[in-house]
Amino acid sequence: MRRPIHYAALLALPALAWGGVTLAQPGPAQPGPALPPEYRAYLTPLGISRDAIAPAPTHGSPREAYDRAVFAKTRALEGSPRWTLAQADAGRGVMKAFSCAAGLSLTDRVPALTKLLSRYRTDLINATRAASPRPYQLEKGATCLSDKPLQTAGGTPMIQAAWGWTVATILAEALPERTDALMTRARAFGESAAICGFAGASEVHGGRDLGSAMLARARALPEFAADLAQAQAELRALAKAGTPAPEGCAAEGALTAPAF
Secondary structure, three states, X not given: OOOOOOHHHHHHOOOOOOOOOOOOOOOOOOOOOOOOHHHOOOOOOOOOOHHXXXXXXXXXXXXXXXXXXXXXXXXXXXXXXXXXXXXXXXXXXXXXXXXXXXXXXXXXXXXXXXXXXXXXXXXXXXXXXXXOOEOOOOOOOOOOOOOHHHHHOOEOOOHHHHHXXXXXXXXXXXXXXXXXXXXXXXXXXXXXXXXXXXXXXXHHHHHHHHHHXXXXXXXXXXXXXXXXXXXXXHHHHHHHOOOOOOOOHHHHHOOOOOOO
């Protein structure tokens, strides 16, 4: 099983090795060494106001009740194919996770997209570090991960939904004919965090909002806009070349119906 990834650990990660694993990062960010160019954020260290990030549900609130109800409902998925997909989403990179939806095998073939996403995920990490710490689990029940510290530490698991929503949006703009499949996969990718038991359903919804807001701000930056245009041109060329999608896409597509 993967361990929580801390900000400093980005220095040792290969590009886009991180997929849906949430960040167990209680407390304020600590200063560290400067990131290398491939992980340097586009935005300022924060990127978006703390006030723009959905707060943790308050005790006894309707949002907390909703999170508890979804957690209880999705425990019934343990051992099912959807549970297995949620586990995979928590531990694999987005290139593999979104290849079927894109209709292309994306792994190791898109250097411009890899550059863009490697840098932009640092922006998302910075933003979610500004959110209020919260517990991963409110109820007892099976989870996709056996790591007890990860299950109980404070953190901001909305990042998985934000990441998936962002990647799908970028891909869909380059591959408009794949928009429905990509956005459906993005929703399922975010829901996998709740199915796995380390994100509340309300945080999944909040992650989509965060992803949209962050991307809108990044688009205003000339450097990001130029890298985005290059990445999307790369995707269109790959699609035009007729690169086949990976195997198993039909089975994956059958598992992306809304879970809650």
